[in-house]
Amino acid sequence: MGKGFYISKPVGIVSIILCAGALATIIALSVVYSEEKAKNNNQVSPTDGGTTSKPPVTTLAPSNEPWDKYRLPKNLVPDHYNLTLWPRLTPDLTTGLYIFTGESTVEFETTEETDLILIHSSKLNYTILENGHLARLTSVNSGVRVPLIKVSWLQSVTQYLVLQLDGKLMTGHRYHLYTKFTGELADDLGGFYRSEYMEDGVKKVVATTQMQPTDARKAFPCFDEPAMKAIFYITLIHDRGTVALSNGEEKGYPVTIDNQHVQKTVFEPTEKMSTYLLAFIVSDFDFINNTIDGVWIRIFARKPAIAAGQGEYALNKTGPILKFFEKYYNSSYPLPKSDQIALPDFNAGAMENWGLITYRETALLYDKEFSSNSNKQRIATIIAHELAHMWFGNLVTLRWWNDLWLNEGFASYVEYLGAHEAEPDWNVKDLIVLGDVHRVFAVDALASSHPLSSKEEDIQKPAQISELFDAISYSKGASVLRMLSDFLTEEVFTMGLRTYLSEFAFGNAVYTDLWKHLQMCLCTRISRTLRPTVNIIFPQAVDANGTELPDTVHNIMNTWVLQMGFPVVTIDTKTGVVSQKHFLLDPDSEVTAPSPFNYEWIVPIKWMKTGAVQSPYWLRGKSATNDAMKALGTEWVLANLNVVGYYRVNYDEENWGGITGLLILFFKLIPVINRAQLVDDAFNLARAKIISTVLALNTTKYLDKEREYMPWESALNNLDFFYLMFDRSEVYGPMQDYLRKQVTPLFNYYKTLTENWSKVPDGHMDQYNQVNAISLACRTGLEECQNLAKTWFKQWMDTNNNQIHPNLRSTVYCNAIAASGANEWEFAWSQFKNATIATEADKLRSALACTKQPWLLNRSYTLDPKMIRKQDATSTIVYIANNVIGQSLAWDFVRARWSYIFTQYGGGSFSFSNLINGVTKRFSTEFELQQLKQFKEDNAEVGFGSGTLAVDQSIERTTANIKWIAENKQNVLNWFRDETKPVF
Ligand SMILES: *[C@@H]1O[C@H](CO)[C@@H](O)[C@H](O)[C@H]1NC(C)=O
Ligand SMILES: *[C@@H]1O[C@H](CO)[C@@H](O)[C@H](O)[C@H]1NC(C)=O
Ligand SMILES: [Zn+2]
Numbered sequence: 001m002g003k004g005f006y007i008s009k010p011v012g013i014v015s016i017i018l019c020a021g022a023l024a025t026i027i028a029l030s031v032v033y034s035e036e037k038a039k040n041n042n043q044v045s046p047t048d049g050g051t052t053s054k055p056p057v058t059t060l061a062p063s064n065e066p067w068d069k070y071r072l073p074k075n076l077v078p079d080h081y082n083l084t085l086w087p088r089l090t091p092d093l094t095t096g097l098y099i100f101t102g103e104s105t106v107e108f109e110t111t112e113e114t115d116l117i118l119i120h121s122s123k124l125n126y127t128i129l130e131n132g133h134l135a136r137l138t139s140v141n142s143g144v145r146v147p148l149i150k151v152s153w154l155q156s157v158t159q160y161l162v163l164q165l166d167g168k169l170m171t172g173h174r175y176h177l178y179t180k181f182t183g184e185l186a187d188d189l190g191g192f193y194r195s196e197y198m199e200d201g202v203k204k205v206v207a208t209t210q211m212q213p214t215d216a217r218k219a220f221p222c223f224d225e226p227a228m229k230a231i232f233y234i235t236l237i238h239d240r241g242t243v244a245l246s247n248g249e250e251k252g253y254p255v256t257i258d259n260q261h262v263q264k265t266v267f268e269p270t271e272k273m274s275t276y277l278l279a280f281i282v283s284d285f286d287f288i289n290n291t292i293d294g295v296w297i298r299i300f301a302r303k304p305a306i307a308a309g310q311g312e313y314a315l316n317k318t319g320p321i322l323k324f325f326e327k328y329y330n331s332s333y334p335l336p337k338s339d340q341i342a343l344p345d346f347n348a349g350a351m352e353n354w355g356l357i358t359y360r361e362t363a364l365l366y367d368k369e370f371s372s373n374s375n376k377q378r379i380a381t382i383i384a385h386e387l388a389h390m391w392f393g394n395l396v397t398l399r400w401w402n403d404l405w406l407n408e409g410f411a412s413y414v415e416y417l418g419a420h421e422a423e424p425d426w427n428v429k430d431l432i433v434l435g436d437v438h439r440v441f442a443v444d445a446l447a448s449s450h451p452l453s454s455k456e457e458d459i460q461k462p463a464q465i466s467e468l469f470d471a472i473s474y475s476k477g478a479s480v481l482r483m484l485s486d487f488l489t490e491e492v493f494t495m496g497l498r499t500y501l502s503e504f505a506f507g508n509a510v511y512t513d514l515w516k517h518l519q520m521c522l523c524t525r526i527s528r529t530l531r532p533t534v535n536i537i538f539p540q541a542v543d544a545n546g547t548e549l550p551d552t553v554h555n556i557m558n559t560w561v562l563q564m565g566f567p568v569v570t571i572d573t574k575t576g577v578v579s580q581k582h583f584l585l586d587p588d589s590e591v592t593a594p595s596p597f598n599y600e601w602i603v604p605i606k607w608m609k610t611g612a613v614q615s616p617y618w619l620r621g622k623s624a625t626n627d628a629m630k631a632l633g634t635e636w637v638l639a640n641l642n643v644v645g646y647y648r649v650n651y652d653e654e655n656w657g658g659i660t661g662l663l664i665l666f667f668k669l670i671p672v673i674n675r676a677q678l679v680d681d682a683f684n685l686a687r688a689k690i691i692s693t694v695l696a697l698n699t700t701k702y703l704d705k706e707r708e709y710m711p712w713e714s715a716l717n718n719l720d721f722f723y724l725m726f727d728r729s730e731v732y733g734p735m736q737d738y739l740r741k742q743v744t745p746l747f748n749y750y751k752t753l754t755e756n757w758s759k760v761p762d763g764h765m766d767q768y769n770q771v772n773a774i775s776l777a778c779r780t781g782l783e784e785c786q787n788l789a790k791t792w793f794k795q796w797m798d799t800n801n802n803q804i805h806p807n808l809r810s811t812v813y814c815n816a817i818a819a820s821g822a823n824e825w826e827f828a829w830s831q832f833k834n835a836t837i838a839t840e841a842d843k844l845r846s847a848l849a850c851t852k853q854p855w856l857l858n859r860s861y862t863l864d865p866k867m868i869r870k871q872d873a874t875s876t877i878v879y880i881a882n883n884v885i886g887q888s889l890a891w892d893f894v895r896a897r898w899s900y901i902f903t904q905y906g907g908g909s910f911s912f913s914n915l916i917n918g919v920t921k922r923f924s925t926e927f928e929l930q931q932l933k934q935f936k937e938d939n940a941e942v943g944f945g946s947g948t949l950a951v952d953q954s955i956e957r958t959t960a961n962i963k964w965i966a967e968n969k970q971n972v973l974n975w976f977r978d979e980t981k982p983v984f
Contacts (some may be wrong), residue, residue, distance in 0.1 A: 409477015
C-alpha cells in the first residue's frame with residue numbers, strides 16, 4: 001500500500017501556523033457524529049450471523065477450538081475461485097442500504113484429512129441453501145463420497161464461516177465449496193465499499209475495494225491469508241453504461257437477470273495471487289490509454305478530471321517507470337495490462353492491486369493549473385511505489401504480515417529510483433533522507449519503538465496487522481534497505497533481488513530468503529572478479545572497495561532488523577575512538593524491550609577527513625579505535641556521508657566546533673545532504689542531552705547564507721519543535737526575531753531570482769525552497785512577505801481569478817487567512833466547498849485551519865457534515881490540533897468520542913497513530929501528561945487499535961518535553977536574545 005497521509009510532502013510550516021478556523025470542521029465532525037449515532041441507535045447494525053443454523057459463539061474467552069484461532073489451519077489449500085459480484089449503486093428500497101450480492105465457488109485441495117472447513121468471512125449474510133446450510137460442498141474427483149455438512153455457522157470474532165462435516169475430506173482430493181451471499185456496500189473504505197461524489201449537481205456512486213490487509217473476506221468468503229494464493233475467475237454484474245474493472249482484462253456483454261437489463265463483465269483469470277491484491281470497481285469513469293511494449297496502460301478517473309487532462313502526467317510517466325522496473329528486476333511485467341484509477345474516497349495513498357492500482361485523487365491526478373511541484377513529486381513517487389510492488393509484493397509475496405516491513409520498506413526505497421527515472425532532473429533520490437530517514441528517526445528514537453521484524457505468532461488479529469502499517473515499516477524499512485544496497489553496491493543488490501524474484505515467482509518468501517540471495521550473489525561476484533580463489537562457502541565476502549564485510553548479510557542486517565532503534569556513533573577525533581550507543585530522544589526513558597544484540601549494531605561508516613573521502617570503516621561492538629579518524633590541527637572529520645547509514649553521529653567538542661565554524665565560513669566544503677544531517681543530528685543530540693542546545697542552535701547561524709533546500713528544510717523541521725514548545729512563552733518573540741533575520745536574505749534571494757515573484761525557479765529543490773522562504777518569512781512576521789500574501793489573495797477575491805502559482809498556494813492561502821478576517825476565510829470556505837479538484841481542496845482545507853478568528857466557528861453554514869470526507873477526517877483533526885487554540889479542542893474532540901472514532905475508522909484505517917501523535921505533539925505540561933494517561937486508562941477497554949503504540953509514544957514524548965523545557969528554556973531564551981542584539 002502507498003503511504004497514508006503521513007507521507008504527503010512537506011507543506012512547509014504551513015500547518016504549524018496557528019489557526020482556529022478549522023475548528024469549524026470539528027463542529028462539522030461532531031454533527032456527523034451525532035447523526036451517525038442517531039442512525040446507529042435506530043437500526044440493528046449489520047453484523048455477522050444474520051442467517052445461521054447455529055447461534056454464533058460469542059465468547060471472547062480463549063478457547064482451543066480451531067475457529068477461535070485467528071490463523072487458518074493449513075490442511076486446505078485453494079486452487080481457484082469463481083466469483084460473481086453484483087454491487088447496487090442505488091440504495092435498496094426497503095432497507096435503504098447500499099448492498100452487493102454474490103456467488104462464489106472455491107476449488108480447494110485437502111493436504112491433510114479433516115472434517116472441518118474454516119474459510120474467512122466478515123459482515124456477509126448468507127443464503128441458506130437447499131441442504132439447510134450456509135454452503136454446499138461437492139467433490140471434484142468422481143467416485144469420492146462427499147461428507148455432509150453437519151452444522152454451519154459464522155464465527156464473527158475470528159471472522160470465519162465454519163462448516164463441520166460428518167466425515168473426513170480426503171488428503172489429495174479436491175472439492176468445490178459454493179456460497180451465495182449479500183454484503184453491505186458501506187462507505188467504510190474497507191472491503192467492497194462505496195465512494196460518492198457530485199458531478200453536475202448529480203450524486204454519483206462508485207463501488208470499489210480496499211482489501212489489504214484483511215478485508216477481502218468482507219467481499220466474499222475466502223482463505224484470506226497472503227500465502228493462500230489462488231487463481232480468480234471474476235465476473236461483475238452492473239448497470240449498462242457503467243464500467244467494471246478488476247485485476248484481469250475485461251469482456252462485457254448485456255444480459256437480463258431477474259427482469260433487469262444489466263451488463264455482465266467477465267474478466268480474464270488472474271495469475272496465481274493473494275486475496276489482498278484483488279480489486280473490483282464499478283463506476284462511470286472515463287480513461288485515457290497507451291501501450292508500451294505490449295502492456296496496455298490506462299488511467300481512469302471521474303469524467304471531468306479526464307476531460308481536463310488530469311490523467312496525462314500519470315499516463316506519460318507510467319510507461320517509463322514500468323520499463324525501469326522491468327530492467328531493474330530483469331523480469332518483464334507479469335500482466336498484459338496496468339490500470340490505475342483515482343478514487344474520490346480512499347483511505348491510504350494508493351493500493352497496489354495487481355493490474356488495477358487504486359489511488360487517492362491527489363496521488364494520481366495532476367493539473368498544471370492547480371498542482372504544485374510537491375503534488376507532482378508525490379504522484380511520481382507513489383506511481384513508482386505501486387509499480388514496484390507489481391513484482392516485489394505481488395509476484396513474490398511475503399508469507400505472513402510480520403514481514404510487511406520488507407514489502408513496504410522495499411517499495412518505499414525503490415520508489416525514489418523509479419521517480420528518478422521519470423524525472424531525472426529533480427535529484428529526488430536525495431530526498432529520502434528528509435522524507436524517510438529523518439522522519440522515522442523521530443519515532444525510532446523512542447523507548448516505545450519496535451523492531452522492524454515481528455514474530456509471526458505476535459501478529460494474529462486484524463488490528464495487529466493494521467498496526468504494522470506505520471513509519472517504522474515504511475520509512476525505517478526503506479532506510480536500512482538503502483544502507484544495505486549501498487554497502488553491497490547496487491550491482492550486487494539488484495543481482496540478489498533478481499534471483500530472489502525468480503526463485504519465488506508466484507509464491508511466498510520470508511525476509512531471510514532475500515538475505516540468502518544477496519549473500520549468494522555477493523560471494524559469486526567476489527569469486528568471479530575480485531578474488532578468483534574465494535569459494536562460495538566463504539561466509540561474508542567483501543564490499544565494493546575490497547573492504548572485508550565484518551559478517552554475513554544475514555548477521556549484519558539482523559542487528560538492524562531484530563532490535564528497535566538505532567545507534568548514535570560517537571567519533572572522538574582526539575583519540576580515534578569510535579563508539580556506539582542506543583540513541584534515545586529521552587535519555588531517562590526506560591528501555592524494557594530486550595534486544596538479542598544488546599542494542600549494538602554492525603555499523604558501516606562512510607566518512608571524510610577535511611573534505612577528502614576516506615575508505616569506509618565498520619564499527620562492530622561498543623567501541624573500537626581507528627587511528628585514521630584522529631584529527632590534528634585544522635583537520636576535521638565528517639561521518640555518514642550522504643546519510644546512507646541509519647544512525648546519528650556525534651563528535652568530540654573540538655570537532656563539533658570545527659564543523660560549525662566551517663559551516664559559517666566555508667559551508668560548501670560540506671556536501672549538501674550532510675549540511676541537512678548536521679542540523680538534524682545536532683538538534684536531536686541536544687534533545688537527548690548528548691550535546692548542548694546552544695551547540696545545536698549554532699548550526700543554524702550560517703543559514704543566512706544557505707540557499708539549498710535540504711538544509712533549510714531540516715532546520716525548519718527541527719525549529720518546529722521549538723515553535724511547539726515555546727509558542728506560548730516569552731521565548732517566542734526573540735525566536736521570531738532571530739529567524740526573521742536568518743530568512744530575510746533567502747526571501748530576497750528568491751525575490752531577485754523570480755524577478756519580483758513573476759517567475760518560477762527552474763530547479764525542483766529551488767521551487768521547494770522558495771516555499772520555505774515565503775513560509776518562514778511570513779510566519780516570522782516579515783511585513784513584505786505578509787503583504788505579498790495578502791495582496792495575492794485579495795487579487796484572487798477581487799477578480800475571481802486565481803493567479804497564485806500552485807507551488808505557493810498552500811503557504812499563501814494560509815498566511816493570507818492568518819493575517820486577515822472573516823471575508824477571506826469565508827471566501828476560502830466557499831472555494832473549498834466548490835473545489836472539484838482534490839489537490840486544490842486539500843490546500844484550502846489545511847489553510848482554513850490558519851485563521852486566528854475563533855468566532856468564525858459559530859458560523860452555522862459550516863455545520864455541513866458532507867463537507868469532510870472520511871478519508872480526510874483524521875488529517876483535518878490534526879490540522880486543527882496544530883493550532884494553539886485548536887489544539888485543546890481537537891484533543892477534547894478525540895477524547896470525548898474515542899470509541900465512536902475507533903469504531904468508524906477502526907477496520908481499514910491506518911491513520912490512528914497519526915491522529916494520536918498529531919493531537920498530542922504540543923503536549924509539554926504535567927496537566928497534559930495526566931490527561932493523556934487518563935485517556936489511556938479510560939479507553940483501555942475500547943482499545944486503540946493501530947494507535948496503541950502511538951498512545952505510549954505520546955506519553956513518552958510528553959514526559960520528555962516537560963523535562964526538556966525545564967532544562968532549556970532559559971538557555972534558549974538567552975541565545976536568541978544574544979543573536980538578535982544590535983551590534984555596534
Ligand atoms: C470456474 O470457471 C472456469 C472457467 O469458466 C471453469 O473452467 C472451472 O471449472 C470453474 N470452476 C469451478 C470451481 O466452478
Ligand atoms: C444482514 O443481516 C442483518 C441481520 O438480519 C441485517 O440487519 C443486515 O441489514 C443484513 N445486511 C445486508 C447487507 O443485507
Ligand atoms: Zn506499498
